[in-house]
Amino acid sequence: MKAQLKKSACLILILNIAFLAAEVIFFILISTGSIVCSVWSLPATVFSFIAIALNMLAMWKFKIDVMDFRFLFMVFMYIFMCGRVWLNCFGLDGDIFWVLHTFFPHDVMARASMYCLCCTQAIFLGLLCTKRKMPLVYEKKGEHTDSNRLFLTGILLLLIGLPCQVYVDIHSIRATLSSGSYLSITGVTGLIDDFAFLLVPGILCLMESRPKQRKVVFVVLSAYFLLVMSLTGDRRYYVTSLVAIGAYLLYAIRRDKPHKEKISIKRYVFIGILGVLFLSFLQVLREIRANGLGSLSDFLINHGSDIFVVDDLLYEVLAEFGISFFSVTNIIANVPTMLPFQYGMTFVGMIPFLLPVGFLLGDLFLLAEPSAAINAATVNGLGSTLLGDLYANFGNVGILFSFLFGIILSKIVNLSKREQGGIKLVMYYSLYRIMINLVRCTVFEVYRPSIWMYCIVYIIYWSCGKRGR
Numbered sequence: 001m002k003a004q005l006k007k008s009a010c011l012i013l014i015l016n017i018a019f020l021a022a023e024v025i026f027f028i029l030i031s032t033g034s035i036v037c038s039v040w041s042l043p044a045t046v047f048s049f050i051a052i053a054l055n056m057l058a059m060w061k062f063k064i065d066v067m068d069f070r071f072l073f074m075v076f077m078y079i080f081m082c083g084r085v086w087l088n089c090f091g092l093d094g095d096i097f098w099v100l101h102t103f104f105p106h107d108v109m110a111r112a113s114m115y116c117l118c119c120t121q122a123i124f125l126g127l128l129c130t131k132r133k134m135p136l137v138y139e140k141k142g143e144h145t146d147s148n149r150l151f152l153t154g155i156l157l158l159l160i161g162l163p164c165q166v167y168v169d170i171h172s173i174r175a176t177l178s179s180g181s182y183l184s185i186t187g188v189t190g191l192i193d194d195f196a197f198l199l200v201p202g203i204l205c206l207m208e209s210r211p212k213q214r215k216v217v218f219v220v221l222s223a224y225f226l227l228v229m230s231l232t233g234d235r236r237y238y239v240t241s242l243v244a245i246g247a248y249l250l251y252a253i254r255r256d257k258p259h260k261e262k263i264s265i266k267r268y269v270f271i272g273i274l275g276v277l278f279l280s281f282l283q284v285l286r287e288i289r290a291n292g293l294g295s296l297s298d299f300l301i302n303h304g305s306d307i308f309v310v311d312d313l314l315y316e317v318l319a320e321f322g323i324s325f326f327s328v329t330n331i332i333a334n335v336p337t338m339l340p341f342q343y344g345m346t347f348v349g350m351i352p353f354l355l356p357v358g359f360l361l362g363d364l365f366l367l368a369e370p371s372a373a374i375n376a377a378t379v380n381g382l383g384s385t386l387l388g389d390l391y392a393n394f395g396n397v398g399i400l401f402s403f404l405f406g407i408i409l410s411k412i413v414n415l416s417k418r419e420q421g422g423i424k425l426v427m428y429y430s431l432y433r434i435m436i437n438l439v440r441c442t443v444f445e446v447y448r449p450s451i452w453m454y455c456i457v458y459i460i461y462w463s464c465g466k467r468g469r
Contacts, residue, residue, distance in 0.1 A: 012054075013058065019054055020122060040088075043110065045082075047117050055124055073127070076321075077439050080385075081439075083322020109329055115396070115398075122402035123402045123403070125403055127410045148209070149464045153202075154203070154206040156202075161200075177231070200429075218245060221245065230285070235282060236437065240437055279310075279317055283316045284303050323383075328385055330371075334377070335370070336395075338374065341393065346369070350444045353447065354451060369444045385442065390405070413431045413432055423458075
């Protein structure tokens with residue numbers, strides 16, 4: 001039986017590899033002009049649907065479920081890279097809230113869409129190079145001692161991270177209350193911003209060490225984050241924090257009740273309803289954050305009922321999140337004509353930024369984030385993406401580097417059979433929260449926070465252990 005399972009898993013893996021080869025061949029044909037499509041988005045749409053089916057089959061066979069980082073990372077990758085492509089293919093982007101497909105030639109968008117698909121499939125194959133299934137059997141040896149140590153670690157992390165996060169939030173709230181616009185927010189940089197990242201591992205330490213208070217802590221944190229988002233219009237890191245902590249909560253419930261390994265259908269339905277309402281909340285924020293932000297009472301009176309209007313929610317999600325595709329398109333359209341290929345210097349240039357000395361490094365920032373240079377030159381706010389960085393550095397060979405990046409990512413956000421509880425689990429979901437942002441940002445943005453968080457958490461955890469002895 002096990003031999004048959006291994007054989008079928010290998011077959012599915014080979015199918016995914018073969019499909020990547022087919023995507024690369026088609027990408028080359030489009031890039032050379034050998035194939036010209038009247039609808040630029042049609043090939044990528046067809047390829048993406050087949051890729052999703054193959055990816056889902058592989059995740060089912062490799063037992064990758066919803067709590068696993070790899071599952072949601074791939075879901076987000078397809079939404080962010082293909083959302084606008086799908087809408088264009090089905091003729092649904094004619095009166096979209098921000099028309100972008102008219103700014104680029106059709107051949108460039110066709111090439112960019114296939115490049116994104118090739119990189120996404122390559123990353124997926126790289127992510128499969130780690131363990132097959134998250135373990136659900138927790139060895140509870142020394143649990144009481146580790147629980148107290150985790151609790152103390154969580155308290156110390158919160159003493160550092162919570163004031164910094166509150167400071168960042170108050171800074172943003174004051175800016176938006178005075179202007180009514182999200183655009184007036186000037187980000188807090190330096191050590192305060194770095195230390196604010198300690199809030200999530202601190203919360204996770206408390207939840208892991210005090211199981212009975214998990215749901216209460218999650219509800220309180222969710223209420224606070226929703227409040228800040230409704231007042232500032234800022235969303236990304238609050239959303240990813242809630243997603244990561246929510247995934248941890250689901251995992252912990254299954255792990256601690258192994259005789260009920262499958263979560264009930266009712267719970268999935270409840271989570272689905274909450275997810276839909278949360279996406280609707282994000283849609284409302286997008287509509288008002290340019291010039292309609294105000295107090296909490298204003299938000300509830302003027303927009304509270306809009307959260308329950310979900311008839312065009314899928315369209316809005318694909319329309320907004322799919323903007324990231326045009327960030328990659330902007331890079332492909334202007335590299336190397338406007339900016340030469342960086343040949344890996346982007347990743348070398350970000351090394352000094354590990355220390356909070358950005359004010360001393362001047363133009364090195366543009367080397368560390370080529371999308372910023374392109375966006376400034378083309379006068380648009382399309383943001384930056386991991387795939388854009390890979391193309392700006394390596395061109396079409398970025399597809400190969402996507403596979404290597406997937407392998408590296410699978411090693412960074414990993415949980416082995418003996419690390420399913422305690423500090424290892426805390427670090428898994430803390431890194432989950434940071435790395436999931438790579439669907440909409442560059443390596444530069446997650447580089448320093450992840451290293452600082454990793455080092456500080458383990459230093460505090462180690463110090464608490466020495467103190468306990």
